[in-house]
Amino acid sequence: MEILEHVSMCDHTTLRLGGEVRFFVSIASVPELREALVFAQDKKIPFVVVGGGSNVLFVDDEWNGLVIHMKLMGREYEEGNKGDAKVTVAAGEIWDQFVEETVSLGYWGIENLSRIPGTVGAAPVQNIGAYGVEVAEVIDWVEVLNAKTNELHILSSSECRFGYRDSIFKHEEGKDYIITRVSFRFTTQPQPRLEYKDLYEYFGVRTDVSVTEVREAINKIREAKFPSLMKVGTAGSFFKNPIVSEQLIVEMEKWLDTPIPHYTLKDGTVKIPAGWILERLGWKGKREGNVGCWEKHALLLVHYGEGSAKEFLNFVEKVKKSVKEKTTIILEPEVRIVGAEVTTST
Template structure:
């Protein structure tokens, strides 16, 4: 319908209700950029509540629904605000290149480019068990980022929302720590996207978590950086 705002989130699997919980995001855009309010059912009182975006405590893959309201509400609807004014966000090299190859920054071209990139990098959940990106991109103090950039000139570096901070690429860190494509029994790190852990067939949750801890240790030992999980682990 010609509405801009969520085209960069194309092909992210999941339900609408999960979008604010995780503040899902990709290629420079997040759910918080378009969410106006969230409607929910309160388990404790049995009443319906509405929470404005300003009170959702959105952060990088964070929200109040993962903390203070965890287990206490069921999200029933999400109100989002889109626009007819073109607002292309092409800050990632792959996206800009793919969009230009399709003839420029139209809504259709951006959506098709995002979908094509995701399909080349990420495994199909119907064919290979995975939970999408398993790790968050770590946010570190600017001096730490500058020191690492000096040691690793090809290291990707992105601005963070917090002043005095910078965001590192967890996938790059995992790759350089020697874990991209690593396999152990029935679990592994995806060979095309190091952020993704895959179930090779019949693996248990404990096996997946054990591999995640091994990946975290490898990155810590190599770079002195902690990477946290994006997946909720109960």
């Protein structure tokens, strides 16, 4: 295990922004992970775990901490006799390679989550979701190393407190947990989830689809909407979809003079697509210098190259300000910003 110094996070994040970090280490085993934590404790510096760097942004100034690059590998398959299967996967495995493998085995469960960048260990952190499915639906348990005690623990799915783009790992109670393995439940019984608009438009009235066809459809839909990470930097949807009161929807419909697409949740609150709001306010396709909103998907904030985290974050604030002025909604970032843990929310 080699601890590197002054490593640029541009090369380790899909936004391709951010300055250097004081220390950086890739860990490939639990003993190495423990060693890395002891290093940070001895130096009295904070640590951050990074997988694929596809949901994280580092500020431009050097961050005085240790980045632990998650490289734990391994997948264990266990087939049941009632058409069910369990798979336990190490945190550093690439998420989409895992999805591809389960789909090729005919397992239903995560096909709608095809093509999401990043690692398996990061998937529970923000309870990744797409096309009507959230990963929490198939997670049985999550193994974590508690950085305070250096002990491994198993957390049940309910102990992970999954919510919309949320889990215990994003909160104070879970801040010492480093995810080392995740266990998933699958079924070989067809369970297509095609209620999401893009999917029912793709398949029409068909319901007899195979799991491979669903993955192919998602791949095509995403290919048309998302930029190539080889050409443009992005961390995916930058903001969470806001959850507001029914009353606000009524008022917003008056202010914006149009019906608002929304989805009513069990508790009576309402989720609005943030991308729709940005599009309505004219942000879609808008570029300012080296940053902007993607032309085919307003919620994707992008970096065209040669920009800085400061320029990007100024743009973020500008977008938030315009949304607040027109709707009173304060957009919350989905992406973790390291080095500026207290973000402004004007």
